[in-house]
Amino acid sequence: MAAAEAVALRLTRQEQEIRWLTAEIGRLKEQEPQRCSGSCSPELQTLRAENEKLRYRLLYLRRSLAAELALGEPKSQQQQPSLAGGEGKAGDKNSPIASVSASQNKSKREKKKKENEVVNGFRSELQHEPGFIEDRLKLYETLKKEHDALLAYRAGNQRKPIKITLIDGKVTEGESWKTTPYQLAAAISRGFAANAVIAKVNGELWDLDRPLEGDCRLELLTFENEEAQAVYWHSSAHILGEAMESYYEGCLCYGPPIENGFYYDMYIENRGVSSTEFPVLETSCKNIIKEKQPFERLEVSKEVLLDMFKYNKFKCRILNEKVDTPTTTV
Helix, strand or coil: CHHHHHHHHHHHHHHHHHHHHHHHHHHHHHHHHHHCCCCCCCCHHHHHHHHHHHHHHHHHHHHHHHHHCCCCCCCCHCCCCCCHHHHHCCCCCCCHHHHHHHHHHHHHHHHHHHHHHHHHHHHCCCCCEEEEEEEEHHHHHHHHHHHHHHHHHHHHCCCEEEEEECCCCCEEECCCCCCCHHHHHHCCCHHHHHHHHEEECEEEECCCCCCCCCCCCEEECCCCCCCHHHHHHHHHHHHHHHHHHHHHHCCCCCCCCCCCEEEECCCCCCCCCHHHHHHHHHHHHHHHHCCCCCCCCCCEEHHHHHCCCCCCCHHHHHHHCCCCCCCCEC
16 A cells, blocks of 8 residues: 555645645735736736646545555455354354454445545546647547548548458458458457557558558558557557646657657646656556547648647647648647
8 A cells, every 4th residue: 555655645745735825825815806806916826827736636646546545455354264163153243253254344334435535535626627638629529520521421422442452462352431450350350350559551550440542452560560569659658648748737748659668758847746646647547548548540730730739839849840741640
């Protein structure tokens, strides 16, 4: 339970900071009531922003603590040996076995009560995402609808029979704008499809759910392939980035795959990162994975992406420096 103790300690500190900030906000409101009816002073606005950030981090700390408490009873308490010589029977309330069972039940009830308190405390806090995430998702949803409509039009009006040549030389048939690499992998075997990470179409990396567009040569890559590993680590970096962005509310910068893994760097104003926060991020990543969020490919103009990431000067700089084509993918 060392991780839980570390999270609990940080939780206490965060709550103390929130109480202090709330008191400061109240003090500043009393000093300038006439101004707060419209626009508040920069000092008060800064304190309010810090208070909101602390509240959001507090949600993650409580969620992580609840997860730690829910890990289960220690093994020593999960099973008790039977008493030798037939002394005491399970049906005898005065027997040692009955006493141990009652003690275990009481311990479980107390533990469950603590878990509920943590979860209820978590739910009672103001729950929201940073504003820029909401704005970005709204734009993404609009672009996704346009993409899906275009794909549906092509599948309905431009579909035609195509021939797909597999890596072993076998030729199979499909339909343009409809047949996907994953469908072909599943036709080979469901186990193979489950292990496939990415496809290559005519030498180009191709998402498993992306429809084929014409006659092609298809290769299906599993994690043993170096290119597939890079794709897997890159996707993993996006999961970490989502957790970091929600928790720290900073600006994501680079999140590339590396030789044996991945990383994501982030610009965070007026604070650092502590190793005691790693369990919180790990729990958040696990929750994101459990949600089974799809990795979806969109082709978007550079101008639209600059608008999507206008809150993040680092992403905008990367777009201006790296993207030299009218469109790119996200």
